Amino acid sequence: MILLNFSIYDFSDFINSIDTWLVETFSPTIGHLIGLVLVGTCFLLFTALLGLSLVYIERKVCAFFQQRLGPMRVGPFGTAQTIADIIKLIFKESLITKQSDKFLFNLAAFVIMMAPFIVLSAIPFAKGLQALDMDIGLFFIISVSSIGVTGILLAGWSSNNKYSLIGAMRSGAQIVSYELSVAISLMTIVILTGSLQLSEIIASQSNGWWIFKGNIPAIIAFVIYIIASTAETNRGPFDMAEAESEITAGFHTEYSGIKFAYFFLAEYVNFFIISAVGATVFFGGWMPLHIGDATFFNNAMDFIPPIIWFFGKVAVIMYFLMWFKWTFPRLRIDQLLTLEWKYLLPISIVNLLLMSIVALKGWHW
Numbered sequence: 001m002i003l004l005n006f007s008i009y010d011f012s013d014f015i016n017s018i019d020t021w022l023v024e025t026f027s028p029t030i031g032h033l034i035g036l037v038l039v040g041t042c043f044l045l046f047t048a049l050l051g052l053s054l055v056y057i058e059r060k061v062c063a064f065f066q067q068r069l070g071p072m073r074v075g076p077f078g079t080a081q082t083i084a085d086i087i088k089l090i091f092k093e094s095l096i097t098k099q100s101d102k103f104l105f106n107l108a109a110f111v112i113m114m115a116p117f118i119v120l121s122a123i124p125f126a127k128g129l130q131a132l133d134m135d136i137g138l139f140f141i142i143s144v145s146s147i148g149v150t151g152i153l154l155a156g157w158s159s160n161n162k163y164s165l166i167g168a169m170r171s172g173a174q175i176v177s178y179e180l181s182v183a184i185s186l187m188t189i190v191i192l193t194g195s196l197q198l199s200e201i202i203a204s205q206s207n208g209w210w211i212f213k214g215n216i217p218a219i220i221a222f223v224i225y226i227i228a229s230t231a232e233t234n235r236g237p238f239d240m241a242e243a244e245s246e247i248t249a250g251f252h253t254e255y256s257g258i259k260f261a262y263f264f265l266a267e268y269v270n271f272f273i274i275s276a277v278g279a280t281v282f283f284g285g286w287m288p289l290h291i292g293d294a295t296f297f298n299n300a301m302d303f304i305p306p307i308i309w310f311f312g313k314v315a316v317i318m319y320f321l322m323w324f325k326w327t328f329p330r331l332r333i334d335q336l337l338t339l340e341w342k343y344l345l346p347i348s349i350v351n352l353l354l355m356s357i358v359a360l361k362g363w364h365w
Contacts, residue, residue, distance in 0.1 A: 008305040008307070009305055009306060010127045010306075011126055011127060011128035011129040012127065012128030013128075014128070015128055015129070018035070019031075019032075019035055022035050039121075039131050043117060043120055043121065043131075046120070047116075047120070047265065047269055048265075050268065050272055051264070051265040051269065052082045052083065052086065053082075054268040054271065054272065054318075055082045055268065056082045057318075058268075058322055059071050059081070060078075061319065061323075061326070062322070062326050065323070065326045066326070086261060089258055089260060089261045090257070090258055090261075092256060093256065093257060094256055094257035094258060095254075095256045096254075097159065097160060097161070097254050099160040100159050100160045100254065101157075101160070102158075104154050104158035105154075105159060105254075106259070107154060108151045108152075108154035109151070109155070109259040109262040111147070111151035112151030112263060112266045113151075113262050113265065113266050114147060115145055115146075115147040115148040116145070116148065116270050116273055117269070118144050118147075119141050119144050119273050120273065122134065122137050122140055122141055122198065123198075123273070123276050123280070124198050124199060124202060124280060124286060124310075125307060125310055125311075126286045126305070126307035126310055127286055127306050129307065130198070133198065133199050135196065135197045136196045136197070137197050137198040138198060138201070138281070139196050141273075141277060142179070142183050145179075145232075145273070146175070146179060148270070149171065149172055149175040149176070152168050152171045153168050153169075153171075153172050155168060155251045155252055155263075156168020156169065156171075159251075159253065159254040159255075163253050164250065164251050164252070164253045164254060166250075167250025167251040167253070168250070170250070170333055171234055171250070173337065174231060174232070174234065174238065174336060175234075177337060178228045178229075178231040178238075178340050178344075179228075179232050180340075180345055181227075181228035181340060181344045181348045182225060182228045182229050182232055184224075184345075184348040184349065184352055185222070185224040185225040185228065186221075186277070186281055187352060188217060188221040188348075188355045189201070189210050189214065189221060189281050189282065189355075191352070191355050191356055191359050192204070192218075192355065192358075192359055192364060193210075198280055198285070201280065201285075202280060202284060202286065202287050203287075205283075205285075205287050206287060206290060207292060209283045209284040209289070210281070210284075211282040213364055214355075214358075214364050215363055217354045217355040218355070218364075220351045221282075221351055221355070222278070222282045224347065224348050224351070225278055225281075226278065226317075226321065227339075227344065228340070228344055229274040229277075229278070230321060230324060230325070231336065231340070233267065234267065235321070235325055236325040236326070236328075236330060237324075237325065237328040237329060237330045237331055238336060239330060271321070272314065272318070274321075275314045275317040275318045276310075276314050278317050279310065279313035279314050279317055283313045283317075284309075284313075285309075285310055285313075286307060286309050286310040287306070287309065288301035288302050288304060288309055289301050
């Protein structure tokens with residue numbers, strides 16, 4: 001019965017039929033509880049597969065830019081290399097330094113994974129395929145994603161290592177600074193949509209994505225978002241918190257084994273999240289490409305399943321961010337903060353004002 005309601009274009013009936021079956025088979029309370037466990041399990045599996053695949057993909061993309069092959073020995077074309085790495089990390093001894101704060105040292109690795117895991121619940125993967133669709137969805141993502149810096153600060157301070165502490169303080173200053181530009185760039189599109197609900201933002205792009213019909217301020221906002229979100233997630237060329245040539249591995253210098261893997265996993269899940277939010281807000285999320293009243297073209301685009309549209313857009317943005325990382329040299333910490341406070345933040349504020357005028361005058365398409 002559940003399979004008969006399944007559609008690759010709309011998952012609403014499929015999800016509702018599962019919920020109905022659970023409630024009717026068990027009591028409403030137990031049914032909803034089982035549903036929450038199933039959703040959490042799906043996100044755990046998705047997170048694990050996401051980390052394994054993105055590590056391999058980035059290694060290959062990096063090798064492509066550096067004119068080499070990348071992982072090739074373990075598995076066909078090196079596809080099993082990341083699996084071998086995670087097996088090694090699982091069985092590796094987790095060491096704790098003698099003078100560290102052991103409770104906070106262990107807690108930090110889990111705190112840093114909490115934020116991206118919670119944020120994933122608000123991401124609309126396809127029509128009807130979203131765990132949480134709140135009326136403050138975008139605000140929820142911006143707020144919860146800031147929790148991750150707590151884990152970084154805890155890791156740096158509890159390690160009782162000067163390199164870890166320096167890396168944690170750099171990361172704290174970097175994230176607090178750049179999240180301002182990220183939030184303002186996203187609010188620029190909220191002015192056009194009039195809603196913070198992600199499903200409403202996607203629906204507002206049914207006749208064209210905001211990156212195209214939002215006029216010049218939308219393009220400026222997207223460029224600022226890409227730069228600022230890359231810096232907020234400590235990815236190159238803004239990886240001052242883990243500058244190997246200066247402070248070894250930064251805030252996770254003293255970590256080993258599976259706890260070390262948690263930091264890498266959190267980085268790649270955050271990498272996916274910033275790409276997914278960018279695809280949702282600026283490129284219509286799972287919404288196909290529609291051009292005004294071009295009926296034939298729009299109908300042709302509608303044949304492609306929404307989930308393919310979503311992951312296709314996310315893949316393009318992630319490739320662009322990898323290109324960005326492996327092309328530019330790392331900035332100094334003073335250059336990093338100067339870029340935000342002297343350039344990106346003022347431009348973001350002015351761009352927000354311009355978008356307000358564009359929305360007020362109706363100059364967008």
